[in-house]
Amino acid sequence: MKPLYLDHAATTPLDPEVRAAMLTWLGDRFGNPSSVHGHGRQARAAVDEARDRVADAAGCAAREVTFTSGGTEADNLALRGVLERWGPERGRHLVVSAVEHEAVLATADALAGAGRAELTVVGCDRSGRVDPAEVAAAIRPDTVLVSVMLANNEIGTVEDVASIAGAVRARNPRALVHTDAVQALGRLPLGLDALGVDLISLSAHKAYGPQGVGALVARHGVFPAAQLTGGGQERGRRSGTENVAGVAALVAQRRRETDAPELSRLAGWLTDLLTESVPGLDPTGDPAVRLPGLCSFVVPGSRSDLLLAVLDELGVCASAGSACSSGAPVPSHVLQAMGFGELAGSALRLSLGRFTTGAEVETAAELVRVAVARVRGGGGVGAPIR
Ligand code: PLP
Numbered sequence: 001m002k003p004l005y006l007d008h009a010a011t012t013p014l015d016p017e018v019r020a021a022m023l024t025w026l027g028d029r030f031g032n033p034s035s036v037h038g039h040g041r042q043a044r045a046a047v048d049e050a051r052d053r054v055a056d057a058a059g060c061a062a063r064e065v066t067f068t069s070g071g072t073e074a075d076n077l078a079l080r081g082v083l084e085r086w087g088p089e090r091g092r093h094l095v096v097s098a099v100e101h102e103a104v105l106a107t108a109d110a111l112a113g114a115g116r117a118e119l120t121v122v123g124c125d126r127s128g129r130v131d132p133a134e135v136a137a138a139i140r141p142d143t144v145l146v147s148v149m150l151a152n153n154e155i156g157t158v159e160d161v162a163s164i165a166g167a168v169r170a171r172n173p174r175a176l177v178h179t180d181a182v183q184a185l186g187r188l189p190l191g192l193d194a195l196g197v198d199l200i201s202l203s204a205h206k207a208y209g210p211q212g213v214g215a216l217v218a219r220h221g222v223f224p225a226a227q228l229t230g231g232g233q234e235r236g237r238r239s240g241t242e243n244v245a246g247v248a249a250l251v252a253q254r255r256r257e258t259d260a261p262e263l264s265r266l267a268g269w270l271t272d273l274l275t276e277s278v279p280g281l282d283p284t285g286d287p288a289v290r291l292p293g294l295c296s297f298v299v300p301g302s303r304s305d306l307l308l309a310v311l312d313e314l315g316v317c318a319s320a321g322s323a324c325s326s327g328a329p330v331p332s333h334v335l336q337a338m339g340f341g342e343l344a345g346s347a348l349r350l351s352l353g354r355f356t357t358g359a360e361v362e363t364a365a366e367l368v369r370v371a372v373a374r375v376r377g378g379g380g381v382g383a384p385i386r
Helices: 018-025 036-058 071-090 102-113 130-138 159-172 244-249 252-277 304-311 333-337 341-346 358-376
Strands: 066-069 093-098 118-122 143-147 174-182 199-201 214-218 292-300 346-350
Touching: 018 244, 036 066, 036 199, 036 214, 036 244, 066 071, 066 252, 071 102, 071 143, 071 174, 071 199, 071 214, 093 102, 093 130, 102 118, 118 130, 118 143, 130 159, 130 304, 143 159, 159 174, 252 292, 252 358, 292 341, 304 346, 304 358, 333 341, 341 346
Parallel strands: 093 118, 093 143, 143 174, 174 199
Antiparallel strands: 066 214, 199 214, 292 346
């Protein structure tokens, strides 16, 4: 049986339309966008078109989009580059939320550890919501950047970024606001003005595009200092020959309006099925304001790594929260910040995508019920199915 892929928050499959757009640039068409001849001009046109599409999706001007190697680089460029460019003039106080992805948290820690930033980490409530008033209370005259994500990758809570940005500006109009919208591309409306932010990080592989491609959107005039120097591509903001096939694949936001309601419907149904059939299972995150398609739970009496191994054996691709590169079981920092204590080691995330069907949701619910019963009963991989 084909495995049931319910880990779209880790990465999505390539959409056939996206694959077709990419294949054009992996076959007869090639060229360096900086070359002046025909091949180069064609490649330049493809990059320009991709930039227009991203600008459309992110509610910004094309010149405000810089392509990167993914969300991690976009987050690094935002934090490191803002501190480098604006720190000397505005101060080096950095505010981040405790539920950020490691691409923000580890970068903020590294900057603070190197003495380049003073860091304040703002907490959240039991549903993972960051309170705009708490962020505002952390703002100082020397705050240079605030970074709060739009949608959490582990629990799906959508932060009220517009209110957070408003509260920040009321305290310090010179402080810049960044949001990591990697999980939101193709699922939630974006926009520099709509969100009231200065910088937005995006990644293609969470939205039916390839891994290793992303963008940092930065309001005109605030662009961070380049962290990659060289040939001066991307208006000198990020040197390196553009990934033409990769950026040609950035088309996801186009189907948001049809995708998002269906993803929310299926995820709500899966959550209901599991809450009914698995005793003690507790949905995590904000039940009302959620990333379409993301279901998250804690499952008392079952360790994440054991449950994932059994689910894998049963043909269900799931995750504990974030996709950890080491594969080692580390209790979720997000659930810990939310006050889940030891239960942070019992997280389960099921994330649906554009191609997930209702029949798959029903099968998944049954297989998760079986897997939890097996783990709770002390049986691991290879135990008989009950
Ligand atoms: N930010 C969030 C919220 C994410 O979920 C991820 C990926 O897991 C990243 C950043 C990193 O993006 P990328 O994998 O493109 O480097």
